Amino acid sequence: MPRLTDARKELRRTQIAEAAVRCFSRNGLERTSIADITAECGLSAGSIYAHYRNKADLVRAAAREVLAKRADALGEYAAADAPPGPDELLSRLIAAIDPAEARVGVQTWGESTTNPAIRDIVVDMTDRMRAMLRDCLTAWLVKVEHHEPAEARERATPMAHRVMALYQAELLYSALESPPEETAS
Amino acid sequence: MPRLTDARKELRRTQIAEAAVRCFSRNGLERTSIADITAECGLSAGSIYAHYRNKADLVRAAAREVLAKRADALGEYAAADAPPGPDELLSRLIAAIDPAEARVGVQTWGESTTNPAIRDIVVDMTDRMRAMLRDCLTAWLVKVEHHEPAEARERATPMAHRVMALYQAELLYSALESPPEETAS
């Protein structure tokens, strides 16, 4: 069969990546084998290697997926007509946490301490999220608190830093709290 | 040679555990081999297994060591005659962060998402640190801010939670910032 249509090819890639995320979520980045992933996604090892150069490549894709999803969820708030203030913003973010993804997120933190490629993904996503928080808080300061735009931007930066920090800590807590969730092994 | 004297035996154990922490710090929990640790501590594989049941056991010991050291550092502040307030407390804690240990700390977070034994160590140490923060802040509220002891204790709890969260986030940042620190491999 000549090269798969782009749509189909992308479908396969996400099918694999999502299965990988599920595996990572329960067994960790290093302790999930390719065999685990084949079992989870219903494809064979050879097939996975047709879509991803190697396991490290797949891990990168999974990390991007998880982190990007969290960043995306945040994007919606910034554009809202009635921007939430810091407390409201934080509690909404916390409410949106998915335990399985939180686990993989925290795993990527651990991985990024020794893996430059993952590290880059993590800091990039973190910076992006913080910037979105800042924009959101700037909008709130201007629209709700009636600050001057220039001053609002100034004040929003440290607030964003703080909200981000508290959110990340909460992410850690949900990763730690969530049940062991054993697989049949 | 009959059983080593207890002091000597403990010496060996810490010699190994500290070498392990250095290795973990640069290569991560899973990617450091026993061979790496033998090279770092100057002992042989067989010798390591005479002191630790297996690698998992060694990882637990290393995790305890790193987390306990951070908790200990905190203990001193609580007993100070002029207890620091929340801002001062936080900046002292941040100033005391050692990048190498921060990396291992964050690695243990990742590990604890899938490893119950490590998870228990992490939540135990976290709870312990939070309790110490609370005591410290209670002392501050009473001695410096002149609150009633009962009320102070009440107020200190959420403050401690917050300081802990901000500290953990900062720990993550120093783990991410610290240089790649490559080994000769």
Add this chain to the structure above:
DNA sequence: CCACAAAAAGAACCATGATTCTGCTTATGA
């Protein structure tokens, strides 16, 4: 509907690395 090159399956390969085993070595208690 066809032909074919790519995709999928799954066995085979191979490297890595944890653990164990076999003798030397040496610290310890008498």
Add this chain to the structure above:
DNA sequence: TCATAAGCAGAATCATGGTTCTTTTTGTGG
């Protein structure tokens, strides 16, 4: 000081798991 049982080194073992290869099966463009 000596006998000895534990410590220790280092090779051998053995399992795991990533990657590759071969064969079979399709989806796709013509």
